[in-house]
Amino acid sequence: MPDDDHRIQVNLGRLLAERNMTLAELARRIDVTVVNLSVLKNGRAKAIRFSTLTAICDALGCQPGDLLEVTR
Amino acid sequence: MLTSRWTRGDTNLLTVLLGLAFAVEAVIGVLIPALHVVGLFTAQSSRDVGVSGLETALAEAGGLKLSAAESATLTVADPDLGQRILLDLPGLFDAVPILLGIYWLFLVARTLRAGDPFAPRNPRRVFGIAVLIAVGSLGDSVLTAFTNHLLVAGTPLEDHVPFALQISFLPLGIAAVVAALAEAFRVGVRLRADTEGLV
Numbered sequence: 001m002p003d004d005d006h007r008i009q010v011n012l013g014r015l016l017a018e019r020n021m022t023l024a025e026l027a028r029r030i031d032v033t034v035v036n037l038s039v040l041k042n043g044r045a046k047a048i049r050f051s052t053l054t055a056i057c058d059a060l061g062c063q064p065g066d067l068l069e070v071t072r
Numbered sequence: 073m074l075t076s077r078w079t080r081g082d083t084n085l086l087t088v089l090l091g092l093a094f095a096v097e098a099v100i101g102v103l104i105p106a107l108h109v110v111g112l113f114t115a116q117s118s119r120d121v122g123v124s125g126l127e128t129a130l131a132e133a134g135g136l137k138l139s140a141a142e143s144a145t146l147t148v149a150d151p152d153l154g155q156r157i158l159l160d161l162p163g164l165f166d167a168v169p170i171l172l173g174i175y176w177l178f179l180v181a182r183t184l185r186a187g188d189p190f191a192p193r194n195p196r197r198v199f200g201i202a203v204l205i206a207v208g209s210l211g212d213s214v215l216t217a218f219t220n221h222l223l224v225a226g227t228p229l230e231d232h233v234p235f236a237l238q239i240s241f242l243p244l245g246i247a248a249v250v251a252a253l254a255e256a257f258r259v260g261v262r263l264r265a266d267t268e269g270l271v
């Protein structure tokens with residue numbers, strides 16, 4: 001299966017907007033670079049570490065299912 | 073504890089050495105033989121050949137005997153164009169894979185310098201170097217045997233210089249090791265591709 005052949009949608013932008021949080025602030029809180037978070041937010045990431053996922057969910061008070069969804 | 077760290081200075085040194093090696097090989101392996109072939113450079117027109125039926129005692133003392141039985145130096149006193157081609161052909165053939173191999177090594181070194189040794193093209197380059205070593209070694213053996221045969225064909229020396237391939241297994245072993253290195257590079261490229269885009 002090609003690397004880009006997936007239907008995972010990342011809802012980081014929506015979650016941040018709902019919490020009035022900027023990407024830079026989240027990056028500072030979870031100690032991940034803004035560049036990497038931007039890659040994730042814009043759907044260019046191919047994979048996400050469990051540690052990153054845990055940190056984002058902790059910081060945003062959400063579940064992995066809120067952040068990621070499979071589009072139809 | 074043994075630590076090994078490849079620095080940018082090492083890469084620069086490697087690049088300079090590869091450049092020097094390329095220049096030296098271009099002169100010694102291509103330019104001088106080519107000038108010799110066209111008659112613009114006088115070089116020693118001889119080569120070592122395998123012989124048979126010519127055992128010669130060189131020295132004997134204290135129960136020890138030094139003799140030459142398997143190889144001798146074939147010298148062509150005043151070679152014509154055809155003989156010069158035969159004399160220099162194996163050397164010229166060797167120069168091609170050597171120069172190409174140095175060039176590919178240079179390209180690999182350049183990716184190392186850029187901090188990207190697992191560039192997608194590097195496995196092919198390294199595997200290509202392995203093929204060059206193997207083919208160059210075998211090709212040199214075949215060409216040397218053929219040109220030896222042609223140099224003495226039709227002369228009284230023909231019976232003493234048998235057509236014989238002298239295959240060295242060391243270059244083939246080195247080629248196998250380099251091919252294994254290419255496989256390691258290929259796995260590295262795949263791992264890099266796996267981690268690209270990992271957040």
